[in-house]
Amino acid sequence: MIERLRRLLEPYRDRRMATLLALGFSSGLPAPLVFTNLSIWLRDEGVSRTDIGLFAIAATPYAINFLWAPLVDRMRLPFFTARFGRRRGWALFTQFWLVAAILVLSRAQPSADLFVVAAAVLFVTFVSATQDVVIDAYRIDVLSPEQYGAGSAAAIWGWHLGGTLIGGAGGLYLAQLFGWNTAYLFLAAGVGVGMLAILLSPEPPYRPPADTVEHEARVADLLHRVAWLRGRLAGVTAWLYGAVVAPFVDFMKRRGWVLVLAFIIVFKFGDALLGRMSGVFYRELGFSLGEIAEVMKVYGFVANGVGVLAGGVLVARIGLFRALVVAGLLAAATNLSYSWLAMSGNDPLVFRVAVIADNFTAGLATVAFVAYLSSLCNVAYTATQFALLASAGNLGRIWLSASSGWMVDALEGDWAVFFALTAGLALLGLPLLLLLMRRYPEAHVRAPEAGEGRAGHDDR
Secondary structure (H helix, E strand, C coil): CHHHHHHHCHHHHCHHHHHHHHHHHHHHCHHHHHCHHHHHHHHHCCCCHHHHHHHHHHHHHHHHHHHCHHHHHHCCCCCHHHHHCHHHHHHHHHHHHHHHHHHHHHCCCCCCCHHHHHHHHHHHHHHHHHHHHHHHHHHHHHCCHHHHHHHHHHHHHHHHHHHHHHHHHHHHHHHHHHCHHHHHHHHHHHHHHHHHHHHCCCCCCCCCCHHHHHHHHHHHHHHHHCHHHCCHHHHHHHHHHHHHHHHHHHHHCCCCHHHHHHHHHHCCHHHHHHHHHHHHHHHHCCCCHHHHHHHHHHHHHHHHHHHHHHHHHHHHHHCHHHHHHHHHHHHHHHHHHHHHHHHHCCCHHHHHHHHHHHHHHHHHHHHHHHHHHHHCCCHHHHHHHHHHHHHHHHHHHHHHHCCHHHHHHHCCCCHHHHHHHHHHHCCCHHHHHHHHHHHCCCCCCCCCCCCHHHCCCCCC
């Protein structure tokens, strides 16, 4: 039994998983500082609910970080990329500024100047969103495709450790003991976990596919032949093409790319509908805020963690496409547990079962989905393509879930039917996935890397 368990957990024994765990911690830590905990701090300071709600706008950088992701792929930083390499240099650069941003926020006084607080929060979210781009790119570059499942699981686990436990719950305890400003001051030091991990880890090799290098070289040559672009202007234009245009062109050259994009948008449709209305559902059933918090933070957190761990194992054992199929089917099935809860009413046991089942499959599906997005990236454009694909998935869930309240109203508050419908809608992505498996079995495999002799420079 022990030997079997050891074999199952073998993908996590790689030293790189510890690095990704620490980087996930650094990625998750800022989240409660600009979301949940910040809202509580502002309320404690007497800020109005309307103003607190407006602070959600400051989270915009997380949704649009693909706009500056090309800089992470191509721009060299003075000292940092020359000294530490392409990915590690950018990671340390963003982590340095993240510490500075949280320290600025720790000095803010909401009761004195709310505009300064808002500016400080925007500073944190911008740097944090940039760090996320770098960390995702590092995770993909440092692993081989068969390790993407375990790597995604390690990063997600780290995110919850940093965001939910230390930044979230830990931040609240620190605020209770020492006050909000001191709590934020202490938590700024938490970014050091990610910085230490980067310093102790190697720079991923940069070996772009040979056809990618040749394509960019041909475009650069053509641009230099244009009379009015000769010289420095031609060089700048070629750089912009490689950084901004080429990642799109590369993705659209992939067979079945439209189908891939459609799958990314709809895969978690049912999950998004459920998540948008679950809190309203709990309250309408008569569960107290304390009961909801206990079940979500204890049972939900543990179940999600187990699901994340199982997701990494599942991808390693049965492959990426099959893991997505299993995760999709389980996610649809567990949506039905909420229909059971709707018919059972205020039943604490059924409530726990539904939340545990939902969070377990959510962890499983998230790992498989992140691993899939990782597999789609060309190593020459990792940061840009992953940020774009992740944004497509996020925007799809946001837009598609906007109809959830209307659906419940149209059903005259029949929650059991609503959740049964979400179970059916959760299956929408599976026919697309099966079509991808049948017609484009290579669609999830990133382009092969160039040989050692064609390798580029780490500080490119």
